Amino acid sequence: MTGKANPDAKPWKVMTASGRMDALAGAELEKTCHEAIQAHPQVALDLRTVVYMSSAGLRVLLSSLKLASSRNGKFVLIGPQELVRETLEMSGFSRIFQIVDDPSLLA
Amino acid sequence: MKHPAGGKAKGVLPAPGKAYGLELPAEPESLPVLRAFAEAIALEGGFEERARNHIQLALEEIAVNILMHGSGLGSDFRIRAILGPGLIRWEILDTGKPFAFDQAASRYEGIPTVEQPVGGLGLFLVKKVMDEVHYEPATPLGNRIILIKYKETS
Numbered sequence: 001m002t003g004k005a006n007p008d009a010k011p012w013k014v015m016t017a018s019g020r021m022d023a024l025a026g027a028e029l030e031k032t033c034h035e036a037i038q039a040h041p042q043v044a045l046d047l048r049t050v051v052y053m054s055s056a057g058l059r060v061l062l063s064s065l066k067l068a069s070s071r072n073g074k075f076v077l078i079g080p081q082e083l084v085r086e087t088l089e090m091s092g093f094s095r096i097f098q099i100v101d102d103p104s105l106l107a
Numbered sequence: 108m109k110h111p112a113g114g115k116a117k118g119v120l121p122a123p124g125k126a127y128g129l130e131l132p133a134e135p136e137s138l139p140v141l142r143a144f145a146e147a148i149a150l151e152g153g154f155e156e157r158a159r160n161h162i163q164l165a166l167e168e169i170a171v172n173i174l175m176h177g178s179g180l181g182s183d184f185r186i187r188a189i190l191g192p193g194l195i196r197w198e199i200l201d202t203g204k205p206f207a208f209d210q211a212a213s214r215y216e217g218i219p220t221v222e223q224p225v226g227g228l229g230l231f232l233v234k235k236v237m238d239e240v241h242y243e244p245a246t247p248l249g250n251r252i253i254l255i256k257y258k259e260t261s
Binding site for chain 1: 135138139156157160163164167168171174217218219220221225228229231232235236
């Protein structure tokens, strides 16, 4: 199969979070995400090495999605581990986020 | 999950258990201490990783609530844990202003939107991950939240 690069495709800015997305880490992560969203139309947050997420982490995700939406951009999540995925699902957040398993799947 | 012994009084242990206690200042630096305390007890009780994650999540949400809305930075809050047969019971006491727990916990209904702020998300998660949640405002010892997690049985 051969492919042709879409010249109109916007590049993705992929950021990586790791460890715990909790009340202690929330403010700094939110600042970093918002700065990236303001600089790039499409931002993906790689969650593959995040081991824990509380409501503080969820709020960071939501405020980032809100900011991206207000700028007609995208904010996508990559590869949450099982326990983090469970938190996303039971909070209902998985309904409003695009979640991909791998950065290569970003379209 | 249902209590393994069936019906019972709210938040009451079916049998005596092993007790632990901790008193912490209401400040962000207490959160990692609380986490380590909870993890050690849950491990000792033989709880699986998923249940330990639920316990950490619930305790963090309650502690953050006390930090934000309780008696203020620098005041103390107390945690008691009891490992009973097939369960762990947490009791969190603080001396802050009592609040309408159920009302706060029901502000969020599990459907986020980017248009609306999500008030009550932390308490919503607490009720999701714990098997029992009881709030008793203004007891002689302060406001008391009781959280119970049962061990999964297969």
